[in-house]
Amino acid sequence: MRMIKDVLPLRFDGGFSHDRIAAPLSISEGVVTKYIGLACAAGLDWASACGLFSRRNYKPRIIEHTFAL
Secondary structure, eight states: OHHHHHHHHHHHTTOOOHHHHHHHHTOOHHHHHHHHHHHHHTTOOHHHHHHHHTGGGOOOTTHHHHTTO
16 A cells, blocks of 8 residues: 555656656556556546545655655
């Protein structure tokens, strides 16, 4: 669940490519594709996904490291 919460904001809010998301998270592009596909199949868009991340002021742990590449 933690990785999904890291992947979705990077894709929906940041607009990053699958390889830009996968590298700092140490996961494959296929896993990124799978997570994004599952979110889309569940009908999640950025507005509905925000509800998942607003609980307890969740902030993806990878945001700070994404631009270090």
